[in-house]
Amino acid sequence: MKTSLVAVDLHGQGCADCAVRGFSVCASLDQFEMREFEQLSRRVNFASCETIFAQEDSSSFFYNLLDGVMRLYKLLPDGRRQIVGFVLPGDFVGMTTDERHGFSADAIGPVTVCQFAKLPFGRFAEHKPNLLRRMNELAVQELNHARDHMVLLGRRSAEEKVATFLVGWRDRLVELRGPSNVVPLPMSRQDIADYLGLTIETVSRTFTKLEREGIIAILPGGVSLRDSARAEALAAA
Amino acid sequence: MKTSLVAVDLHGQGCADCAVRGFSVCASLDQFEMREFEQLSRRVNFASCETIFAQEDSSSFFYNLLDGVMRLYKLLPDGRRQIVGFVLPGDFVGMTTDERHGFSADAIGPVTVCQFAKLPFGRFAEHKPNLLRRMNELAVQELNHARDHMVLLGRRSAEEKVATFLVGWRDRLVELRGPSNVVPLPMSRQDIADYLGLTIETVSRTFTKLEREGIIAILPGGVSLRDSARAEALAAA
DNA sequence: CCCCGTCTTTGACCCAGATCAATGCAAATT
DNA sequence: AATTTGCATTGATCTGGGTCAAAGACGGGG
Numbered sequence: 001m002k003t004s005l006v007a008v009d010l011h012g013q014g015c016a017d018c019a020v021r022g023f024s025v026c027a028s029l030d031q032f033e034m035r036e037f038e039q040l041s042r043r044v045n046f047a048s049c050e051t052i053f054a055q056e057d058s059s060s061f062f063y064n065l066l067d068g069v070m071r072l073y074k075l076l077p078d079g080r081r082q083i084v085g086f087v088l089p090g091d092f093v094g095m096t097t098d099e100r101h102g103f104s105a106d107a108i109g110p111v112t113v114c115q116f117a118k119l120p121f122g123r124f125a126e127h128k129p130n131l132l133r134r135m136n137e138l139a140v141q142e143l144n145h146a147r148d149h150m151v152l153l154g155r156r157s158a159e160e161k162v163a164t165f166l167v168g169w170r171d172r173l174v175e176l177r178g179p180s181n182v183v184p185l186p187m188s189r190q191d192i193a194d195y196l197g198l199t200i201e202t203v204s205r206t207f208t209k210l211e212r213e214g215i216i217a218i219l220p221g222g223v224s225l226r227d228s229a230r231a232e233a234l235a236a237a
Numbered sequence: 238m239k240t241s242l243v244a245v246d247l248h249g250q251g252c253a254d255c256a257v258r259g260f261s262v263c264a265s266l267d268q269f270e271m272r273e274f275e276q277l278s279r280r281v282n283f284a285s286c287e288t289i290f291a292q293e294d295s296s297s298f299f300y301n302l303l304d305g306v307m308r309l310y311k312l313l314p315d316g317r318r319q320i321v322g323f324v325l326p327g328d329f330v331g332m333t334t335d336e337r338h339g340f341s342a343d344a345i346g347p348v349t350v351c352q353f354a355k356l357p358f359g360r361f362a363e364h365k366p367n368l369l370r371r372m373n374e375l376a377v378q379e380l381n382h383a384r385d386h387m388v389l390l391g392r393r394s395a396e397e398k399v400a401t402f403l404v405g406w407r408d409r410l411v412e413l414r415g416p417s418n419v420v421p422l423p424m425s426r427q428d429i430a431d432y433l434g435l436t437i438e439t440v441s442r443t444f445t446k447l448e449r450e451g452i453i454a455i456l457p458g459g460v461s462l463r464d465s466a467r468a469e470a471l472a473a474a
Numbered sequence: 475c476c477c478c479g480t481c482t483t484t485g486a487c488c489c490a491g492a493t494c495a496a497t498g499c500a501a502a503t504t
Numbered sequence: 505a506a507t508t509t510g511c512a513t514t515g516a517t518c519t520g521g522g523t524c525a526a527a528g529a530c531g532g533g534g
Contacts, residue, residue, distance in 0.1 A: 074388050077474060082388040097374050102381055132369035137334050139376035144339055146383035151311050151319040153390035154434030158521065189482065197391030202521055204483055220530085237314060395491065426512060439491055441513055457500090 014038060018114070020090045024064050028134035040124060041116040052105040052113065053094070059101045061115050062094040068111030069186050073194065074103045083195040085145070086187065088172055092138050094118075108186050153197045161196040162206040163234035166216065170225060184222040251275060255351070257327045261301050265371035277361060278353040289342040289350065290331070296338045298352050299331040305348030306423050310431065311340045320432040322382070323424065325409055329375050331355075345423050390434045398433040399443045400471035403453065407462060421459040 015026060015038045029037055043066065046052055052063060055075060070087035084103055087093055093105060125131045152164055170183045185192070189207075193200045207223070210216045215231050217224040225231050252263060252275045266274055280303065283289055289300060292312060307324035321340055324330055330342060362368045389401055407420045422429070430437045444460070447453045452468050454461040462468055 074384060076388065076392060080392045082391045084384045084387050095373075095377050096381065097377050098381070103384060126370070127366050129364050129366055129369055132366060132373065133363070136332075136369065136373055136376060139373060139380060140332050140334050143376060143380050143383060144333065144335070146380060146387065147311060147321045147340060150321050150383065150386055150390055151313065153387055154319045154431075155313060155317045194391075199522055200482080201484085201523080205521090208483075436492055437512080438493080438514085442491090445513075 064114040066112040167235040181225040301351040303349040418462040
C-alpha cells in the first residue's frame with residue numbers, strides 16, 4: 001500500500017487525539033459532548049477507488065474525512081460525469097435533507113473516514129446550537145465554493161480553468177500542510193477534466209501549455225508552481 | 238408600474254399575514270418568536286433593475302424575498318457574468334460567513350423584500366435550534382441546487398441546458414402558483430444566457446429550435462411547454 | 475527484466491457554440 | 505405617424521475545445 005500523498009497522523013482511535021479535531025465539525029464540541037460523539041462514530045478505512053457511497057444510496061451516514069482524498073461526483077444517465085468537489089482531511093461530507101445522497105463519493109488512494117449514522121447524529125445535534133451553527137458555517141462555505149465553481153464552469157477558458165484549479169488546490173494543501181509550491185495531484189487527468197468541464201486531452205494540452213509558458217513544471221504525481229504570480233493572475237482574471 | 242409576473246398578495250405589514258410565512262425561514266418560528274422577529278425586520282421595495290446588494294458590499298443584511306424576482310450573479314474583473322441563481326418569493330438570500338457577500342443581487346421587475354440586520358438576527362438565532370436547523374435545511378437545499386447546476390454548466394449541451402432551465406423554472410412556479418405549462422420568463426435572454434453559460438444568440442437559436450421541434454411555443458414574456466414530456470426528457474438525459 | 479495494462483501526451487481534424495453583423499420588432503418619446 | 509431605444513432573432517463565419525487515433529511513459533506482476 002503506497003503512502004497517502006496528503007497524509008495525516010492517525011495514532012490513536014479516540015476523538016481527543018484526532019488529527020482533524022481542530023478544524024472539522026467537531027471543533028464546536030466541548031470535552032463532554034466529544035465523549036458522547038465518540039460513541040456515535042467509528043473509523044472506517046477504504047481502499048483506493050472504493051466507493052464510500054453512491055448517488056442513489058439512501059443517505060444514512062455522515063462522514064468526516066480523516067486521511068486521504070475523495071472525489072464527489074454526479075453522473076448523468078448516459079455516463080457523463082461532473083466532479084463537484086474533492087475532499088481533504090477535515091472536510092465534512094454527506095449533509096443533506098434528502099433521502100438519497102444525490103452524488104457519489106469515492107476514494108482517490110486509501111482513505112480513512114470517521115463515519116456516523118445520520119439519525120443518532122441528528123438527535124445528538126438537535127439541541128446543540130454550537131454544533132448547528134458550525135454545520136451552517138460549513139454548508140455556507142461549501143455553497144460559496146460551489147458558486148465560484150459555477151463561474152469557472154460557465155465563463156472561463158480552459159487555461160483559466162486549469163490555473164484556477166491548481167492555485168485553489170495548492171491553497172487548500174497549504175492550509176493543511178504548510179506553504180509549498182509543489183502541488184501533489186493524487187487525482188487522475190480524467191478527474192481533473194470532469195471537475196473542470198473539459199476533456200482529458202484538453203487538460204493534458206493545457207498542462208503542457210502552462211509548462212511551455214514557464215508557469216508550472218510537470219512532476220510525477222503533481223506539478224510545481226514555478227510562476228505562482230502568473231498562475232494567480234490567470235485564476236483571478 | 239407594471240404588475241409583477243410572479244405576484245403574491247401583500248395585504249398587511251406584519252409577519253402573521255406575510256404571504257411567505259409558511260415556506261420561508263420563518264416557518265420554524267413560533268408565535269412569540271415571530272413577534273420578536275418582526276422587530277428586527279422591515280419591508281423594503283426596490284424598483285426594476287435596482288441593486289439589492291453588490292458583490293463587494295459588506296454583508297450586513299439578510300433578505301427574504303416577499304414579491305418579485307431577483308437575479309444573483311458574480312462578475313469577473315473583465316465583465317464576464319455568471320448568474321448563480323434566480324430568487325423567487327419565499328427564498329432566503331444573503332447567508333454567508335464572510336464579511337462580503339461575494340455575489341450581487343438585483344431586481345428583475347419591482348421587488349419587495351423583508352430585510353433584517355445580520356448581527357441582531359445572529360443574536361436572535363443563536364439559541365434557537367429550530368431556526369438554525371431550518372437555515373441548515375435551506376443552505377443544504379441551495380447546495381444541492383448548486384451541484385445540479387454544476388453538472389448543467391460543465392456537461393450539458395445548449396439544448397439540454399435550455400430545456401432543463403425551462404422545466405426547472407416551471408416547476409418552481411408550479412410550487413408557488415399551481416400547475417400550468419405556461420412559463421412566464423421575467424428575465425431577459427441575456428440573463429438566461431448568463432445563467433446557462435451560453436451567449437444570448439445561442440439561447441435565442443435554441444428557443445427557436447425547440448419551437449420548431451414542437452416542444453415549446455414562444456409567447457410574449459415567456460413560453461408555453463407544448464410537449465412537456467419531451468422537454469423533461471431533454472432535461473433528464 | 476520484460477511484458478501488459480493503464481494513463482498521459484501529442485497530432486490531425488471536426489463541430490457546437492462563439493463572434494460579428496444585420497435585421498426585426500415592440501414599447502416609449504416626440 | 506415618425507423616431508428612438510433596447511431587446512430578440514437570424515445569418516455568415518470563425519475558433520476553442522472536442523473527437524478520433526496513435527504513440528509514449530510508467531508501474532506492477534510474473
